[in-house]
Amino acid sequence: MKRRACSLLGALVLGCSFVAAARAAFSISVLPATVTSSAVTLNGVDQTSTFAATITVSGAVNTGWNITAWAPLPTSGSNTLGTLVVPSQPTLGACSGGGCSLPTPTGITWPVTVGTTAGGATKIYNADVSTGKGTNTVNVTFNIPVLASALPGTYTTTLTVIGSNSGP
Amino acid sequence: MIDATPRRLAIFGALLVLVAAPAAHATNNGPVFGLRALGNPTRGYFFYNVVPGATHGGAIIVSNTGNRTGTVKLYPADATTGRTTGTVYLTNGRIRRFGAWVKLARRSLTLAPGAHAQVNFTVRVPASAKPGQWVAGVVAEAAARAQGPRVKHKANVRIRIRNLTIVAVQVNVPGTPTFGFKIGPVRTAGQRGYQQVLVHFASTGNQLTKPAGVVRIFASKGRLLETLPFTMDTFLPQTAIDYPMFLTKALPPGHYRAAVRLDIRGVAGGGAGPTRKSVVADAMFTVTRNDVKQAFTSSKQTAPPASDGSGSSARTWALYATGAVGALLLALVVFQLGRRRERSG
Numbered sequence: 001m002k003r004r005a006c007s008l009l010g011a012l013v014l015g016c017s018f019v020a021a022a023r024a025a026f027s028i029s030v031l032p033a034t035v036t037s038s039a040v041t042l043n044g045v046d047q048t049s050t051f052a053a054t055i056t057v058s059g060a061v062n063t064g065w066n067i068t069a070w071a072p073l074p075t076s077g078s079n080t081l082g083t084l085v086v087p088s089q090p091t092l093g094a095c096s097g098g099g100c101s102l103p104t105p106t107g108i109t110w111p112v113t114v115g116t117t118a119g120g121a122t123k124i125y126n127a128d129v130s131t132g133k134g135t136n137t138v139n140v141t142f143n144i145p146v147l148a149s150a151l152p153g154t155y156t157t158t159l160t161v162i163g164s165n166s167g168p
Numbered sequence: 169m170i171d172a173t174p175r176r177l178a179i180f181g182a183l184l185v186l187v188a189a190p191a192a193h194a195t196n197n198g199p200v201f202g203l204r205a206l207g208n209p210t211r212g213y214f215f216y217n218v219v220p221g222a223t224h225g226g227a228i229i230v231s232n233t234g235n236r237t238g239t240v241k242l243y244p245a246d247a248t249t250g251r252t253t254g255t256v257y258l259t260n261g262r263i264r265r266f267g268a269w270v271k272l273a274r275r276s277l278t279l280a281p282g283a284h285a286q287v288n289f290t291v292r293v294p295a296s297a298k299p300g301q302w303v304a305g306v307v308a309e310a311a312a313r314a315q316g317p318r319v320k321h322k323a324n325v326r327i328r329i330r331n332l333t334i335v336a337v338q339v340n341v342p343g344t345p346t347f348g349f350k351i352g353p354v355r356t357a358g359q360r361g362y363q364q365v366l367v368h369f370a371s372t373g374n375q376l377t378k379p380a381g382v383v384r385i386f387a388s389k390g391r392l393l394e395t396l397p398f399t400m401d402t403f404l405p406q407t408a409i410d411y412p413m414f415l416t417k418a419l420p421p422g423h424y425r426a427a428v429r430l431d432i433r434g435v436a437g438g439g440a441g442p443t444r445k446s447v448v449a450d451a452m453f454t455v456t457r458n459d460v461k462q463a464f465t466s467s468k469q470t471a472p473p474a475s476d477g478s479g480s481s482a483r484t485w486a487l488y489a490t491g492a493v494g495a496l497l498l499a500l501v502v503f504q505l506g507r508r509r510e511r512s513g
Contacts, residue, residue, distance in 0.1 A: 025231040025284065026212065027202030030331040039324040049325055058233060059202050061212040068256050074325045081325065107401055108252070109414060111362060119248055121256035123401070144325050155325040160259060160332065165205075165212035167247075167255050167336030168303050168376050168402060168435065 026059045028067065028163030040146045049081075049144045054093075055125075057103075057163060058135040064128050064166040065103075067138065069114050069159060070121040074144060076153035082145030084114040084159065086124045093137035100134025103127030114142070114159075121162060129166070199238025199279070201308045203335045204229040206286065213336035214291075220341060221295035228306055228335060230277055231284035239278045240308050242287060244270035247303040247336065249371075249409050254401035257305040257334050266304040269293060270337055291339055299343020300374030300405050301435075305334040338376075347432045348372035349379070351449035352408075354426040356419065356459050363415045363460075365396070367428055367451075370408035377403045378440035381430040383413060388423040402435060419455045426451045 030053055037051040055067060074081040089110045095102050106128040115122045125138050142159070205214050206227040216224045230240060246267040250256035258267075273288040289306065309332045352368030367383060378400060385394040396413045403409075430447045433440040 025202030025204040025229055025233070026335070027200050027231070027233055027333050028331055029200040029234065030329050033198070033329055035327050035329065037325040037327065042323055049323070051325075051327060053329060055331075056200075058200075059204070061210065063210075063212045066254060068250060068254070071327070074327075081323075107254075107399065112252070113412075115251050118258045118260040119256070120251050121259075122251050123254050123256075126254075142327075146323055150323055152323050155323070156328070157325060158328045158330060160330045162257060162259065162332045162334055164255075164257075164305070164334040164336060167213045167305075168215075168301070168338045 026057075026061070026065065026163070026165050028058075028161065029056045030054070030161050031056075037142075037144055042146070042150060042152055044148050046148050047146045049146050050141055051144075052139065052141050053159075053161070055138045055140060055161060055163070056135060057127075057132065057138065058097075060127065060132050060134075060136075061165060062130050062133070064106075064126065064130070065132055066126045066164055066166055067124055068121040068162045068164075069124050070116065070118055071114055071157050071159040072116050074155035074157040076151070076155040079151045079153060079155070081150060081155050082147060083116060084157075085143045085145070086110060086112045086114065086140055087143045088141070090125050090138045090140040093139065095132075095134050095136045097134030100136070101131050103132030103136055103138075111143075118160070121160070126166070198234050198236045199232050199240070199281070199310055200234035201238070201240040201279070201310060201333060202231045202233055203306065203308050203333050204231070205335050213338065215338045215340075216291060217340045217342065218291060218293045220293050220297045223290050223292045224339075225288065225290050226337070227286050227288045229284055229286055230279065230308060232279035232281055235281050237278065237280045238310055239276055240310060241276050242272050242274060243307050243309075244268075244272065244289075244337075245305045245307050245334065247305055247404060249402070249404045249407040251409055252401070252412065253403055253409070255303060255336060255404060257307065257332075259307055259309075259332055259334075266302040266339065269302075269339065270304050270306065272306065291337060293339060293341060297341050298374065299341045299345075301376045302339050302341065303376070303404055304337045304339070306337060308333045343374070345375045345434075346373040347375055347377060347434065347444040349430055349432055349447045351428050351430060351447060351451070354383075354428070354451040354453045355410075356415075356453065356455050357412070358415075358459075363418050364412045365415055365426065365453075366410040366412050367426065368408065368410050369403070369430065371403050371405050373432075374405045376405065376435040377432050377444075378435055379403055379430050379432050380440070381428065383429075384427040385415075385419070386425040386427065388425070390425075393417070393419070393424070399440075418460070421455050421457045421460055423452065423454050426453060 035051045037049040040047045040049045071084045218224045244267040245257040246265040271290050350370040354367050358364045380399040383396040428449050431443045432445045
């Protein structure tokens with residue numbers, strides 16, 4: 001009886017640890033999937049169009065993590081706008097999950113100009129070693145410069161947001 | 169007389185879809201794919217020592233922590249040094265460097281919410297591979313992406329957001345470690361009130377490094393104007409960047425000299441190791457009137473759209489518009505039905 005209880009407990013612990021291990025996978029999700037920046041009425045002076053995105057980072061280990069981003073210049077036909085900029089340090093929501101901790105960014109100075117090619121991807125936020133554990137939400141505001149010379153139109157671009165455990 | 173019931177049902181169905189679809193979209197955040205480096209719980213990424221001509225096997229665990237079934241694309245990617253240093257991945261589909269060493273057993277997976285699967289891969293180091301610390305990545309990208317509303321204004325930007333999760337694969341090919349850097353031209357850049365100095369750095373060694381250093385800016389007559397110390401994140405071997413540093417005081421148009429010192433430190437235990445070598449260089453650069461104008465143009469900041477948790481204000485407007493169109497269609501159907509009744513009566 002005792003043996004059966006022990007083996008049942010063992011199986012339960014094993015099962016729970018497998019589920020926990022599966023859940024510990026590092027992931028990011030970004031909302032919304034599509035967004036339209038604030039409309040700008042062209043008036044002959046330089047302006048800024050803005051939009052916000054919420055990045056949820058889950059399953060980070062002790063090594064910390066990085067969020068990098070790149071986006072081609074917004075285009076409308078042959079017309080283009082300026083490079084996306086993260087003007088200030090993103091804000092954080094409360095962390096969740098057992099033993100969670102808020103991320104402490106390191107080595108980034110805002111404003112950060114987002115690269116326009118995959119090779120020019122730029123770190124927009126990160127978590128130093130031993131920080132940012134559990135699930136964290138990072139609220140990022142992006143600015144798009146609309147110069148005085150910009151032409152009217154609906155411009156489009158694709159923002160690629162990449163999450164990774166702090167690697168080599 | 170033709171029976172109108174199927175048509176009515178079709179119209180009702182269409183209306184239902186029209187009204188229900190945006191509501192469903194507003195609450196659905198879809199599949200979320202995570203990656204875990206199997207067998208590397210503390211480091212969180214793969215770290216292999218492989219001799220030229222040999223193959224090493226590994227596996228990732230792919231999981232869906234979202235609330236919808238979805239398909240994830242899996243592919244290898246090259247790594248390089250990001251503009252502000254640190255490892256970044258070339259996720260535009262073209263593999264030219266060490267990403268080509270990684271072969272995944274599966275290129276896509278469909279996973280239900282809460283499900284996970286193991287995907288094996290191999291790292292084959294070519295016989296001609298040179299010694300060094302080389303980095304690639306394994307990428308998980310959601311194959312299906314939600315589409316948002318399209319709106320028209322005078323000048324706005326519609327942004328589609330891709331989100332990728334990547335796990336690094338570091339391959340150490342044994343041999344003599346070398347630490348080297350070339351310091352190239354210096355120039356200034358900047359926009360919207362910020363002036364930067366950009367220094368070109370190129371790694372000529374074969375090791376991952378975390379360099380630090382200092383840039384001193386002198387006026388043409390030799391007076392020290394600014395001292396800019398910096399500490400870099402990981403710099404990948406055989407890569408080059410124009411490293412940006414913010415100037416604390418704006419430089420007016422003129423000629424300047426930059427004295428650059430770079431202390432090359434290897435990567436040890438996630439941080440920087442001791443200095444292996446120092447490189448110094450002097451570079452002349454010019455700030456033009458146009459450079460200053462570009463950095464310090466007047467601008468009026470506009471407030472970001474209010475966050476309601478479901479996206480942009482444009483989406484809210486689109487929902488209103490959809491509702492209005494739906495109501496209009498409904499009124500049209502009721503009007504048509506009324507007319508038919510009148511005719512048959």
